[in-house]
Amino acid sequence: MARATERDNPLARIASRFTAFTERWLPDAFGFVLIGTFVVFAAGLLSGERITAMVDSWGKGVWSLVTFTLQMAMIIIGGYAVATARPMAKLITRLATVPRNPRAAVAFTAAVSMATAYLNWAFSLIFTAILAREIARVLRGVDYRAIGAMAFLGLGTVWAQGLSGSAALQVASAESSPKAVQEVIRAGRGDGLIPLTETIFLWQGVVSTLIVAVVAVVFAWFIAPTGNRVKTAEDLGIELRPIVGEPDDAEAGRPGDWLENSPLFSIAIFALGLWYLVRYFAAAPGNPLNALDLNTVNLILLLVALILHWRPRRLVKAVRDGAPAASGVLLQFPLYGGIFGMIAYTGLSSTIASWLVGVSNAFFYPALIAVYSCVLGVFVPSGGSKWVIEAPYVIDAANQLGVHQGWMVVVYDLGEASANLLQPFWMLPTLAILGLKARDIMGYTFAMFLVCFPAVLVLVTLFVP
Template sequence: MLGSIGTFFAERFRRWLPDSYIFALILTLIAAVWALFAVDVGPVKIAEAWYKGFWILLKFAMQMVLILVTGYAIAISPIASRFIDWIASRIKSPVWVYASVIFVGQIFSMVSWGWIVLTAVLARELSTRVKGVDYRLVAAAVYASFLPWHGGLSGSIPLVLNTPENFLIKADVLTEIIPTTLTLGSPMNIVINLALLFTLPMLFMMMRPSEDKLQTFDDLREGDAPTKPMTVEEEADSLCLPDKCISDMLNASWIISGLVVIMGLYIIVSHFYSKGFDINLNIMNFLFIILGMMAHKTPIRYVVAMKRACSNVSGIILQFPFYAGIMGIMIYTGLGKQVATSLAAATSPGSFPFVAFLTGGLLNIFVPSGGGEWAVVGQPIVEAAKTVAANTGMTAEATQAFIAKVSMSVGYGDSWTNMIQPFWTLAFFPIVAAGSSLQARDIMGYTFVAMLWSLIIFGLGVTFLPM
């Protein structure tokens, strides 16, 4: 029954929701009109505020791009392929395919949101090796494994908060960074992630269809399409000239990459040795770049991997300036402070995290990017959290923890409604759906059920669990 309900809503969302870029434009107009009537400013000042903000997230946008492509590049490396083969060789039953894909996939997502690609490879391998696997359900498990990503090492909001000179500090919304010990390392985040990790596999095992309704990979396969695409190594080798030459020798030189990797490892070890569990966007991106170089060994293989990874970043590059423009309207017209004041007046320390969660979930339908969404609501949400904390007499330390909790709640909301917003299927569908007739709407009914279940976990977590 839940699967049928999910399919019903998924079909309607597919019909009603245009491309996410359209929503970036619509939200820009909404913010402009809102400021025109809610704040004492004219159209000229609104336009100037929009343009002033348009460029303030260029660094942040590049950091988001690198988080995705560097994680993706590692996920398609030979060492990752061998690891997937090792896992796949040990799973023989369809029911364990569903459980394993979503369990392992959640762990991958906690490392990097770009590693959903690795989960897609695992799902495809298992579905072609084990008979009786419903390919729609296993593809849905890949997407549902994305649910804990914002509480993981590549979560946009906690990494932004811990990055020096982030856009909230530059806008004087925050005076200092908020360490990851208060976000990623908090009891709330740990309990929520563990609850998702162990309950989602059971949920997907219970959703498996009966044999008469199975649709395997072979059922969805189109013609004689290959089950495996060309590997990075094979593509790199195909670029070599027929005869030996200096350019190919340099492209394939593991010594050049190795020397740079050694230098990079020194920086990484020094950072964590001196600063402990201090993870921000810069060090995560640098870590993934160095690991990617190690995983692919030669420069040309890493170039090929990054080229493949960059095919998924067009949405970020196009839309982030418009998110920044919305942020500019919020900051430079005073609209953001007014929104923050209204939120603070209508909520309490106990209810505000759940309100922030719902806000993140609603906005994610229109702005399907954790980083982009935070650019839009980060300023008013943090301002409101500060006001609520001040009204209730919180200490500076308690205020910082409260801001961390509210910010993470927005991140959970973003992860939550991904299950009915198919935007990020773009990140893994080129792998999981290659050579088949599988479409995003084929999986959204199952992910809707996952969304209903995760609402309980997220809702109880942000409301009752301590930071």
């Protein structure tokens, strides 16, 4: 019997056309920030700003995100280091035996992707991609494209509302949040910070995130191809090999070699860091969760990576291998800082805020920002740097409309994450591990977007505090 094609499925046809369009017309992520710089520059001039003011504000903003840039680079490298540790390889091997049929495998991978992305998005990208590859190796009949798309699902749904969500962690930390953003927040509340209990741990935010996750897992079950429509890794010409552990460490030939291979100092540093974290959270005023910020998350990642790799030389190798994944952040964030400067240090922020207030009201404002953040996320594929761009006028308009500031961070998180299902920038680490191309999985991620994003719009409208 001839194999059926995806053209039999209207949703797949739409997704395929969308994928073809993005691959042909959308530039690299760095191209977006180049174009975006001059779009914002032109918007400032059209709003009445002087050209010299725009130039000076751009220069002032370029290095305003230095601390945040390093924090985001470390969170990528730390997540990679944790995901590639030897104990994680053993865990993946066991998890790969859990699903018993191809459709369950796709849904299971989606669930694991979102659960791990809630803990740390960088860890999820690597860990779930390796898991999907191993499941496809041990379970016959799994559609490799569908399971590959679900391995990325956490980045398109819940990551920003998780423990490594950059927007929420940023506004909770005086070191990470730019002064201009803190001033706008301060205008609507007593201080310039928004604690995590009012963003990712707000009950409305937790319930909304859980509902989106449940919808995504259920749809993942139904989206999985069956029968003759399945394309396995073998069909795609991809060879899947067992997970291979690291080779045994070389014997120490000199005192320096002994130090690199001994777990003694790894254990000591881990104990020291754990002692500090216990004291740090115990001393936090109010809810200890409010003490969680990007610096704390990065320290936890570093300590976990250190103890899991056990020997210092293994951790050094993991960091060296993971560093290239942070190159996009190091290159693009200074230019995002320049865009932020042109918005925050001129009157452009107030102009945009006035426009948002003029076209909305307190009831529809969250949904409007969710749509806006999603659209902008297609062109600025970075949750943290994009939040810095949006925050001044999004929070300003929320203050004027009387909308909960923390809820607007939740709205931004859910809307921004949805954009990752429509553009391939953050898919790259996952695709590299799976041996796939963006066009292989974007049909499935686009179909998931068509289901999850409407749910987001309903939730952010009905659950507003």
